[in-house]
Amino acid sequence: MSQSAAATITARAGIAQDTAFGAVTPPLYLTTTYKLPGFKQPGQYDYSRSNNPTRDILADALCELEQGARAIVTGSGMSACLLALQLLGPDDTLVIPHDCYGGSYRLFTNLAARKQAFKLQIVNFQQADWAEKTTAAKPAMIWLETPSNPLLQITDVKAVCQLAAALTAKVVVDNTFLSPVLQQPLLLGADIVVHSTTKYINGHSDIIGGVLVAKDPALGDELKWWANCLGVTGPAFDSYMTLRGLRTLVPRLQLQQHNTSELVSFLQQQPLVSKLYYPGLADHPGHSIAKAQQSGFGAMCSFDLAAPADALPVFFASLRLFTLAQSLGGIESLICHPGSMTHASMAASAQQTAGIGPTLIRLSVGIEAPADLIADLQAGFHAVANWLSSQQNRVSSQQATSKAAASTKSDQQYRLNPALTAFW
Ligand SMILES: Cc1ncc(COP(=O)(O)O)c(C=O)c1O
Numbered sequence: 133m134s135q136s137a138a139a140t141i142t143a144r145a146g147i148a149q150d151t152a153f154g155a156v157t158p159p160l161y162l163t164t165t166y167k168l169p170g171f172k173q174p175g176q177y178d179y180s181r182s183n184n185p186t187r188d189i190l191a192d193a194l195c196e197l198e199q200g201a202r203a204i205v206t207g208s209g210m211s212a213c214l215l216a217l218q219l220l221g222p223d224d225t226l227v228i229p230h231d232c233y234g235g236s237y238r239l240f241t242n243l244a245a246r247k248q249a250f251k252l253q254i255v256n257f258q259q260a261d262w263a264e265k266t267t268a269a270k271p272a273m274i275w276l277e278t279p280s281n282p283l284l285q286i287t288d289v290k291a292v293c294q295l296a297a298a299l300t301a302k303v304v305v306d307n308t309f310l311s312p313v314l315q316q317p318l319l320l321g322a323d324i325v326v327h328s329t330t331k332y333i334n335g336h337s338d339i340i341g342g343v344l345v346a347k348d349p350a351l352g353d354e355l356k357w358w359a360n361c362l363g364v365t366g367p368a369f370d371s372y373m374t375l376r377g378l379r380t381l382v383p384r385l386q387l388q389q390h391n392t393s394e395l396v397s398f399l400q401q402q403p404l405v406s407k408l409y410y411p412g413l414a415d416h417p418g419h420s421i422a423k424a425q426q427s428g429f430g431a432m433c434s435f436d437l438a439a440p441a442d443a444l445p446v447f448f449a450s451l452r453l454f455t456l457a458q459s460l461g462g463i464e465s466l467i468c469h470p471g472s473m474t475h476a477s478m479a480a481s482a483q484q485t486a487g488i489g490p491t492l493i494r495l496s497v498g499i500e501a502p503a504d505l506i507a508d509l510q511a512g513f514h515a516v517a518n519w520l521s522s523q524q525n526r527v528s529s530q531q532a533t534s535k536a537a538a539s540t541k542s543d544q545q546y547r548l549n550p551a552l553t554a555f556w
Pocket residue numbers: 208209210211233235236277281306308309327328329330340341342459
């Protein structure tokens with residue numbers, strides 16, 4: 133799907149379809165229940181946990197954007213993930229990537245260990261033996277997150293789906309980091325796509341929501357049944373707000389990607405950045421796969437600060453535009469320290485395995501003027517450079533003081549030692 137097709141779907145979803153009053157903007161139906169046309173005569177809607185007209189407009193738009201058969205709008209990204217996991221039983225194995233959103237990792241590991249909901253196998257899809265390890269696990273489901281949170285690692289969705297087909301495993305892709313405008317996993321062979329619509333799809337950091345899109349209608353119907361049964365469908369008001377946010381998804385992403393590429397060029401030149409993670413860089417290990425399976429490199433990037441972890445508060449405190457906060461994908465730029473924030477639910481050892489270092493910083497780039505964003509980061513790096521040189525000065529002056537103290541001491545020893553005074 134071209135970006136112009138996506139722009140049309142997002143701008144026109146539900147527009148001018150109101151049969152009651154001819155409202156151009158689709159109305160918000162806050163009702164929980166619906167009048168039956170007559171006794172034992174079902175209407176189109178009966179109860180809003182099952183179906184709601186406002187939520188349906190959003191679901192239809194997201195379904196069309198992902199080119200799926202059914203979409204289920206949920207109350208959060210996590211409930212969309214939980215919904216997909218209903219397809220698994222205690223004897224099934226779920227393969228997950230070693231590097232994914234901390235909350236998803238917490239859900240998978242706790243459901244497996246504390247509820248025996250399924251068996252779990254963690255695979256590093258960046259290593260050459262991923263296919264061998266995945267095959268050996270005999271999975272019923274393979275979970276992918278590409279680009280991954282927070283290291284922007286890229287997984288070859290087509291290659292994994294080909295293997296999954298041979299293993300009769302379902303593939304679920306968390307497409308939160310790109311949105312259907314930049315990546316359509318169902319077209320690459322996946323069975324299910326999930327999103328935290330809290331991020332790019334809503335785009336204004338004022339709604340928590342999620343969506344699950346299924347390629348196969350029967351699978352979608354089964355999951356829709358579970359969504360109603362579990363009560364994970366999203367509220368009508370949140371759907372209304374998300375639909376409003378969705379309308380500008382394409383131009384927002386275009387601007388955010390442009391700003392990200394400007395920031396990445398700046399960060400490449402920055403001596404206090406020891407490693408930069410962005411799939412748009414030619415030397416990123418997943419660059420060519422990203423180029424093939426995405427239609428843009430996205431608006432997230434991460435970097436390791438080349439300073440001790442003690443410099444992090446100095447860096448964060450000197451920023452005026454980048455807000456230190458969890459989440460991503462909004463029109464405002466956010467900065468976060470995955471180790472202590474988004475990925476705090478991963479044990480230190482799991483963080484280390486995933487490659488999340490102590491000074492890893494993640495940026496979610498917004499739509500502000502790129503020059504202002506660069507100036508903001510520049511101020512942060514200056515503050516860290518000053519802090520490092522003051523640390524250096526402190527160490528040097530401490531060394532000088534202890535040297536002086538040592539020589540004063542030896543002076544005193546000379547003076548006080550009657551044996552030595554003979555030399556004066
Ligand atoms: C990749 C990814 N998936 C899922 C989620 C969970 O979404 P939510 O916070 O809407 O429940 C997040 C949240 O940050 C995320 O980054």
